[in-house]
Amino acid sequence: MEALVKLSFYCFAATSIAIVAASACYVSFAAGRFRVRARVAPLSFSGAPSGSSVSTVPTGFGSGPTAASLGEFGTMLAWFGLAFQTLSLGMRITASRSAPSNMYEFSMVFVFAVLLIYLLFERSYREKHLGAIVLPIAVGMAAYVWSLPAESREVNPLIPALQNQPLMTTHVSLAIFGYAAFAISFAAAVLLLIVQRRPMSWLPSAAMLDDIGFRGVTIGFPLIALVLITGSIWAHRAWGAYWSWDPKETSALFLWLVYAVYLHTRSLRGWRGTRGAVILILGFAATIFTYFGNYVFGGLHAYGGV
Numbered sequence: 001m002e003a004l005v006k007l008s009f010y011c012f013a014a015t016s017i018a019i020v021a022a023s024a025c026y027v028s029f030a031a032g033r034f035r036v037r038a039r040v041a042p043l044s045f046s047g048a049p050s051g052s053s054v055s056t057v058p059t060g061f062g063s064g065p066t067a068a069s070l071g072e073f074g075t076m077l078a079w080f081g082l083a084f085q086t087l088s089l090g091m092r093i094t095a096s097r098s099a100p101s102n103m104y105e106f107s108m109v110f111v112f113a114v115l116l117i118y119l120l121f122e123r124s125y126r127e128k129h130l131g132a133i134v135l136p137i138a139v140g141m142a143a144y145v146w147s148l149p150a151e152s153r154e155v156n157p158l159i160p161a162l163q164n165q166p167l168m169t170t171h172v173s174l175a176i177f178g179y180a181a182f183a184i185s186f187a188a189a190v191l192l193l194i195v196q197r198r199p200m201s202w203l204p205s206a207a208m209l210d211d212i213g214f215r216g217v218t219i220g221f222p223l224i225a226l227v228l229i230t231g232s233i234w235a236h237r238a239w240g241a242y243w244s245w246d247p248k249e250t251s252a253l254f255l256w257l258v259y260a261v262y263l264h265t266r267s268l269r270g271w272r273g274t275r276g277a278v279i280l281i282l283g284f285a286a287t288i289f290t291y292f293g294n295y296v297f298g299g300l301h302a303y304g305g306v
Contacts, residue, residue, distance in 0.1 A: 012088040117183075127208065258283045
């Protein structure tokens with residue numbers, strides 16, 4: 001078991017290296033696409049005949065094949081990261097014989113889920129610019145994992161409330177994949193605001209970004225609804241009550257309501273573009289608060305050393 005735990009950690013280290021490199025490639029790919037149109041300015045040269053032609057002065061830089069290659073490298077490294085993270089989780093689950101049960105393991109799954117959902121979206125929409133925002137989110141979560149105490153990497157016996165494996169596996173998986181889907185919507189919303197403020201021909205269209213943001217919510221919203229349902233069932237079995245206004249429960253409900261507002265205003269009031277993007281950004285802020293809320297409020301969910 002100890003050997004598997006170590007191998008799992010080594011695979012996670014490889015994942016971390018791969019996604020840091022992928023993030024750098026995606027950011028460079030996006031930044032490398034910036035072009036500023038060349039301007040023509042009259043230059044006065046001593047001795048030049050009047051009316052002579054004036055050369056153009058480039059005021060920006062371009063990208064060429066190099067930027068496209070960086071995007072391809074980013075995708076390749078992201079797939080490598082996903083492969084290593086799959087191995088890491090597989091060995092960790094085999095060693096612990098349980099679903100993720102603490103913040104170390106939850107965050108490992110979050111990295112896996114973000115990579116998987118992002119790569120599926122990239123393949124579906126053939127759009128790599130989202131990677132410049134999504135991959136740094138994965139890197140940030142990996143950095144959080146590295147910041148946790150070394151003891152959190154050990155496999156420890158589960159407390160009684162966590163020993164319902166079917167419910168725990170379902171509940172945790174739904175939550176993590178819901179959060180990851182919201183990360184995609186957040187990235188689309190950020191790019192949408194950029195496109196609307198300063199249209200750039202090489203960036204995705206506002207319509208595509210709006211659609212990506214919406215698709216992310218259509219995945220995450222029902223998952224969080226199921227999180228609330230399975231969580232209530234699990235709470236009744238573990239604590240004797242379906243709902244106890246625990247901070248984690250309350251923040252999850254608030255998160256679900258934020259995205260319900262997004263869907264309502266989009267479908268019934270036609271809130272798209274800037275207003276929809278703002279709600280998506282607020283929704284992801286609520287997602288992060290829900291994820292890390294235990295550090296602030298504690299409560300019944302404050303297990304796993306947090």
